[in-house]
Amino acid sequence: MEHGIEIQTKRFNLLSSEIDAAYHEAALKLGLSDSAMLILYTICSRDGECLLSDIMQMSGASKQTINSALRKLEAEDIVYLEAFSGKKKKVYLTDKGNQVVKNTVLRLMKIENDIYTSWTKEEWETYVELTQRYLNMFKDRMKDL
Template identity: 45%
Template sequence: MHEYRSPALKRLNCLLSEMDAAYHEAAQRQGQNDSTSRILYALCELGSPASLRAVCESTGLSKQTVNSALRKLEADGILYLEPSGARSKRVCLTEAGLRVADATAGRLIRLENSIFDEWPAEDVQQYLGLMERYLQAFRCKLPELGGQE
């Protein structure tokens, strides 16, 4: 079989898979599934209330996955949805939801910040700059795949 991946791409894919696994483990340690964890994380970042569209964009999850997770969180008394205009909704944490979000996603965000706090500022900037550069190049090259644009 043809070798498609360079050593750098193999390493990147391995690191991305390991990051996904680490965040999955973080969600499990906090008694959550990945979707719930990502939604609460997004609400910590965006603030509550947040538009449903912003939550979908921030999590990277499909609208269907977000809606399914939101129904469960709503049934658990963690959040509620309210109309925001004719065709949009806002996601609002309840008082209990604020406590849950702080105890789970908030703890995760504080852990992530502590990692960056341990790095020299120039390392943080270099890391983020390179990630951004890769993402921009990737997006620029996507049209080469054809299909939808």
């Protein structure tokens, strides 16, 4: 027989998977791959430019996945890369990329913002605090794997 916490863990994991699936569906509806959406979302959240290493870190996707998606976005004239400092590179949106972001990522961000602004300040702070605490504890416990 399952204990209450095991049932709640399964519920949480299912919700997390359903949220991931909803974002996947949103990317498809907006004509983007998941990896392109991750890249453009990250760049957009950084005002149209960011370090390549930030995309790698924030997306959680593999280096190969991000590099393949970046090459495709470059070929489509949506982003371009420039040397920044030493071996670091920065990724920028092109004019076309800004239009793509306007028609995709910014629409998704508006939906997110509409949802979050419908919550009370206390609900938002609790959600963020608990999510951050869960992530920190999970990362700490992963060291023991």
